[in-house]
Amino acid sequence: MARVSLRTFIAECGGSCGDLGTFIPHVIGAIAVAGLAPFGVLSGFALFLIGSGWFYKIPMAVQPMKAVSAVILTAGMTPGEIAAAGMMLGIILLVLGVSGLIGRAARLIPQSVSAGLQLGLGLLMGVLGAKLILATPIIGVAALVTLLALARVPHCPAAPITLALAVFIGWVTGDTPRPDHVSIALGLPQFVIPSWAEIGRSFEIAVIPQLALTLTNAVIVTAALSRELFPLAPAASERNLAISSGLANVLLAPLGAMPMCHGAGGLQAQYRFGGRTGLTPIILGTVLLVLAIAFSGSAVQLFRIIPIGAVGALLIIAGTDLAVSRRLFDANASCWPVIGVAALLTLLANPALGLVFGWLAEMIRAAIVRRIRNRRAGKPLQP
Numbered sequence: 218m219a220r221v222s223l224r225t226f227i228a229e230c231g232g233s234c235g236d237l238g239t240f241i242p243h244v245i246g247a248i249a250v251a252g253l254a255p256f257g258v259l260s261g262f263a264l265f266l267i268g269s270g271w272f273y274k275i276p277m278a279v280q281p282m283k284a285v286s287a288v289i290l291t292a293g294m295t296p297g298e299i300a301a302a303g304m305m306l307g308i309i310l311l312v313l314g315v316s317g318l319i320g321r322a323a324r325l326i327p328q329s330v331s332a333g334l335q336l337g338l339g340l341l342m343g344v345l346g347a348k349l350i351l352a353t354p355i356i357g358v359a360a361l362v363t364l365l366a367l368a369r370v371p372h373c374p375a376a377p378i379t380l381a382l383a384v385f386i387g388w389v390t391g392d393t394p395r396p397d398h399v400s401i402a403l404g405l406p407q408f409v410i411p412s413w414a415e416i417g418r419s420f421e422i423a424v425i426p427q428l429a430l431t432l433t434n435a436v437i438v439t440a441a442l443s444r445e446l447f448p449l450a451p452a453a454s455e456r457n458l459a460i461s462s463g464l465a466n467v468l469l470a471p472l473g474a475m476p477m478c479h480g481a482g483g484l485q486a487q488y489r490f491g492g493r494t495g496l497t498p499i500i501l502g503t504v505l506l507v508l509a510i511a512f513s514g515s516a517v518q519l520f521r522i523i524p525i526g527a528v529g530a531l532l533i534i535a536g537t538d539l540a541v542s543r544r545l546f547d548a549n550a551s552c553w554p555v556i557g558v559a560a561l562l563t564l565l566a567n568p569a570l571g572l573v574f575g576w577l578a579e580m581i582r583a584a585i586v587r588r589i590r591n592r593r594a595g596k597p598l599q600p
Contacts, residue, residue: 221496224372229276231374232492233501236278236483238346238532241520243281247475248517251289253296255516256404257473259509265465265477266502269495272461275447276492278483279465279502280435282306282476284427284567292422296473297411301419303470303477304411306427307463313432314459323437323455329552329582330575331441332544333559335481337571338434339540340564342482342532349529353392356383357526364534376490376531383527396518404513406472427476429569435462435478438568442481445543446488486535551586555579 221229240262247253262279269277285302288294294302313319350357360383367375387393411419436458443453462478470476487497508516548556559575 227374228491229494229496230500231376231490232276232487232497234376234380235486235490235492235531235535238528239280239483241523241528243286245517245520246290251294254407254473255513256509257407258475259505259516261469261474261477263502263506263509266498269461270498271495273452274495275450275453276484276487276497278480278487279477279498280480280483282427282431282478284430285423285476288423295415296409297415298419300409300470301411301416302423303466305420305424306476307466310459310463314456314463317456319436319459320455326437327579329548329555329579330559330572331438332548333556333575334433334438334563334568334571335542336540336545336556337560337563338482339536342536342539346529346532346536350526353524353526356386356392356524357529360527360530361533364530374491380523380527383524384522387524393522393524396522399515399518401511402514404509409471409473430567431478433568433572435480438481439479439484442484482535482539485539489535489538551582555582
């Protein structure tokens with residue numbers, strides 16, 4: 218990594234806080250509800266973040282796989298089932314990436330559908346952010362206003378300042394607890410070997426629902442957003458994103474890591490709050506590695522000092538940036554119905570349905586446009 222100035226380092230620190238809105242709720246749930254070992258969860262994210270920053274050289278995000286996380290919190294999964302989900306998803310992603318099939322599939326997706334998926338994912342982030350703000354509305358609204366105000370100040374690390382202010386207000390008002398009995402304790406990895414029964418149940422309730430979400434948001438849309446934000450950084454291709462996610466899960470899931478992937482929303486969030494290089498994920502990964510090694514037993518307490526309303530404010534800002542993309546405004550008027558279909562189904566259902574029905578809508582749109590052009594040119598209509 219090239220030498221950086223203090224101003225750049227501060228900006229990258231701000232970017233490293235951008236995706237905490239996705240990270241904190243899922244990680245706390247995995248540790249507190251599913252009983253995953255904090256060392257495995259935190260060190261898994263840490264190593265994947267550091268590796269992603271080193272390889273991609275951009276603020277590439279690493280996020281929990283959200284469908285798996287939802288099953289963890291609602292239906293309950295054992296550590297063995299979670300490890301099985303990560304390894305199976307990792308193998309599938311490796312096969313798709315190494316074979317090149319994921320790249321070919323991505324080239325078949327029209328730009329209108331991709332823009333609709335991005336719009337829908339941005340709206341999803343905004344809706345989740347609004348729900349989190351309602352948990353601590355005073356702090357949440359104050360954090361949102363602070364973020365908007367600080368965004369007008371050049372080179373200001375808006376996210377860290379806002380989070381620090383939110384923590385202070387939370388302590389003063391009693392809305393967030395102060396960490397008690399924080400102690401240094403050396404964390405060690407714990408190997409998790411799933412049984413055949415756990416593999417079967419995991420495939421049914423976690424792998425199948427997660428796969429479509431990962432292929433769309435974590436690979437296809439993330440690659441498209443990377444090309445838009447960093448046109449001179451070709452490493453973030455569909456093939457590489459699938460391979461890096463696959464390797465991380467195959468190698469780290471047996472050590473107790475949550476199933477992880479990249480994410481368009483996280484990339485946009487880290488970019489929005491100042492991240493411009495691979496230093497952004499490396500900074501966050503280093504912090505998580507220190508927490509994993511020295512403070513695993515107190516990790517949940519330390520994360521809970523950040524008011525959830527402030528986390529929601531981060532999500533709203535980043536979600537708005539993701540939704541209102543340049544491709545949205547560059548689209549032809551005839552593409553708007555396609556974008557709307559893909560976005561609406563992504564928002565109400567999931568990106569997989571948004572992709573399928575957006576694709577169908579694009580085929581219908583293209584056929585109608587062709588017929589109109591042929592009619593204006595006086596050509597006979599094709600049956």
